[in-house]
Amino acid sequence: MHARLLRHFFFFFFLRQKFLKMSQQPLLQLLHNASLGSLELKEPLNFWCGARVQARSAGNAEPVYEPATGRVLCDLPPCGAEEVDQAVRSAHAAYLKWSRLSGMERGRVLLEAARIMRERLVDIAKVEVVNNGKTLTEAKGNIHMAVQGIEYFAGIAPTLAGQHIQMPGGCFAYTRREPLGVCVGIGAWNFPLVLAVMKSAPALACGNAMVYKPSPMAPITAVILAEIYKEAGVPDGLFNVVQGGAETGSLLCHHPMVAKVSFTGSVPTGKKVMEMAAKGVKQVTLELGGKSPLIIFKDCELENAVKGALMANFLTQGQVCCNGTRVYVQRDILPQFLEEVVKRTKAIAVGDPMLDGTRMGALISRPQLDKVLGFVKEAQKQGARVLCGGEPFVPSDPKLKGGYFMSPCVLDNCRDDMTCVKEEIFGPVMSVMPFDTEEEVLQRANNTTFGLASGVFTRDVARAHRVAENLQAGTCFINNYNTNSVVVPFGGYKMSGIGKENGQAVIEYYTQLKTVVVEMGDVQSLF
Numbered sequence: 253m254h255a256r257l258l259r260h261f262f263f264f265f266f267l268r269q270k271f272l273k274m275s276q277q278p279l280l281q282l283l284h285n286a287s288l289g290s291l292e293l294k295e296p297l298n299f300w301c302g303a304r305v306q307a308r309s310a311g312n313a314e315p316v317y318e319p320a321t322g323r324v325l326c327d328l329p330p331c332g333a334e335e336v337d338q339a340v341r342s343a344h345a346a347y348l349k350w351s352r353l354s355g356m357e358r359g360r361v362l363l364e365a366a367r368i369m370r371e372r373l374v375d376i377a378k379v380e381v382v383n384n385g386k387t388l389t390e391a392k393g394n395i396h397m398a399v400q401g402i403e404y405f406a407g408i409a410p411t412l413a414g415q416h417i418q419m420p421g422g423c424f425a426y427t428r429r430e431p432l433g434v435c436v437g438i439g440a441w442n443f444p445l446v447l448a449v450m451k452s453a454p455a456l457a458c459g460n461a462m463v464y465k466p467s468p469m470a471p472i473t474a475v476i477l478a479e480i481y482k483e484a485g486v487p488d489g490l491f492n493v494v495q496g497g498a499e500t501g502s503l504l505c506h507h508p509m510v511a512k513v514s515f516t517g518s519v520p521t522g523k524k525v526m527e528m529a530a531k532g533v534k535q536v537t538l539e540l541g542g543k544s545p546l547i548i549f550k551d552c553e554l555e556n557a558v559k560g561a562l563m564a565n566f567l568t569q570g571q572v573c574c575n576g577t578r579v580y581v582q583r584d585i586l587p588q589f590l591e592e593v594v595k596r597t598k599a600i601a602v603g604d605p606m607l608d609g610t611r612m613g614a615l616i617s618r619p620q621l622d623k624v625l626g627f628v629k630e631a632q633k634q635g636a637r638v639l640c641g642g643e644p645f646v647p648s649d650p651k652l653k654g655g656y657f658m659s660p661c662v663l664d665n666c667r668d669d670m671t672c673v674k675e676e677i678f679g680p681v682m683s684v685m686p687f688d689t690e691e692e693v694l695q696r697a698n699n700t701t702f703g704l705a706s707g708v709f710t711r712d713v714a715r716a717h718r719v720a721e722n723l724q725a726g727t728c729f730i731n732n733y734n735t736n737s738v739v740v741p742f743g744g745y746k747m748s749g750i751g752k753e754n755g756q757a758v759i760e761y762y763t764q765l766k767t768v769v770v771e772m773g774d775v776q777s778l779f
């Protein structure tokens with residue numbers, strides 16, 4: 253009786269999956285040439301067993317907003333325990349097949365995924381603009397980076413190898429670089445597709461499967477990625493998307509079949525993820541927040557330093573983890589620096605993110621906008637001077653009146669003990685402070701619990717490298733800022749995280765080494 257019931261269950265499950273797959277038009281086709289103010293999404297945004305799946309619990313759905321207009325794009329029901337379990341099991345089944353392929357075979361599939369993504373770059377970028385509020389110019393750059401990430405790890409896949417180690421008496425050992433199994437990715441909302449790719453591409457290249465949970469504020473492009481991987485030829489279930497917030501994330505971290513959690517988000521949530529993973533002795537990668545220093549010496553090329561400070565603060569409306577928001581300027585050049593930085597900040601075109609000329613779009617949400625404006629008010633109360641911006645901004649286009657825009661802000665007269673200098677604001681607010689000596693500025697720059705990134709502008713080569721060596725941060729940019737690339741490792745020191753993403757270093761975080769020891773003679777037993 254039991255076996256008959258099971259057979260029925262599997263038969264209907266199989267039919268349902270088959271029906272879902274036959275009837276589904278790819279999400280990106282439905283969202284082709286997306287524009288602001290019109291998109292309404294009814295499609296389910298979960299993806300496992302190779303198809304989009306409706307969550308069961310429509311009751312506690314949360315609205316997802318379009319940041320540039322304030323409209324509701326869709327209601328997002330969170331996945332519960334049963335759905336998380338289905339996604340993880342689907343990943344595990346696919347992992348058993350995928351991990352048996354050679355690196356060359358896996359790389360070929362990933363290259364195809366990169367090709368498809370490049371072909372649809374503009375369409376994907378438009379969806380990112382609708383869901384995130386960043387400008388189309390930046391979104392196109394982000395999708396280009398995602399394509400490069402998949403290509404890079406497609407190239408790394410065939411190079412994965414162990415070592416041969418000679419031992420006494422003709423014996424030897426060798427190491428096998430093996431995948432971990434089912435990896436969970438949990439992402440933030442500021443680079444929705446890039447973060448999904450930075451986790452999934454190396455995971456898949458190394459032979460793992462992934463269940464990815466995007467931020468509930470920017471849930472759409474991860475599903476597009478899942479459909480691209482499928483079209484490129486990954487086995488059904490290899491890359492899955494489950495939607496939801498803290499509860500769904502916590503179910504994923506606790507699932508016994510999950511081997512690793514790679515998390516991108518704030519420090520407080522990162523601590524919780526690490527605690528949950530510790531219970532199952534699972535590996536973690538934590539890419540967390542920052543409050544990075546940018547140090548500008550008087551011998552710098554000033555125009556480059558000004559441009560660098562803008563790039564360090566205003567991309568993606570200032571919502572970038574590694575932004576250099578504590579700008580230390582050597583006292584002698586502070587007046588010229590401020591004059592130029594304020595002139596250029598005032599000239600930043602804020603507004604419709606779909607327009608070519610726009611350089612700053614909308615912040616992610618109303619609460620985020622209010623929080624950032626609150627930081628500016630608090631800074632003023634504590635003695636900072638607003639040189640420009642820091643106000644809500646209402647674009648002239650009536651359809652954007654409900655959007656979450658603000659004018660980019662430069663704060664002068666800041667001190668190290670002010671809230672705006674100590675805490676991550678995650679908005680377009682630059683805090684500027686004078687310094688006198690190299691020793692003093694290094695001590696002040698390092699006086700923080702964060703350690704994600706840092707930057708230095710100087711013409712003195714020796715000084716540049718000395719400062720880079722002494723800054724306690726995972727990345728130091730010399731004479732530029734935010735020039736991140738998929739080919740170089742990225743990750744924080746101190747409370748900004750554990751582990752690396754990007755570059756060859758990431759392989760260590762998605763594989764485990766097995767040692768095989770081979771005896772060539774007789775066993776010398778003591779017993």
Ligand SMILES: NC(=O)c1ccc[n+]([C@@H]2O[C@H](COP(=O)([O-])OP(=O)(O)OC[C@H]3O[C@@H](n4cnc5c(N)ncnc54)[C@H](O)[C@@H]3O)[C@@H](O)[C@H]2O)c1
Nearest residue numbers: 439440441466467497498501502517518521539540541573
């Ligand atoms: N270091 C990096 O590479 C990097 C990149 C992007 C963003 N960030 C950081 O992310 C933060 C902004 O993003 P955010 O507001 O989405 O961060 P967040 O910590 O609020 O959320 C991040 C993700 O964690 C999930 N989550 C929340 N509670 C959880 C829980 N208890 N268990 C499991 N998952 C949970 C969220 O749903 C979301 O998907 C900033 O601090 C920023 O610096 C860091």
Ligand SMILES: O=CCc1c[nH]cn1
Nearest residue numbers: 443572573574736742
């Ligand atoms: O918010 C930070 C996103 C990022 C950029 N490079 C690596 N992570």
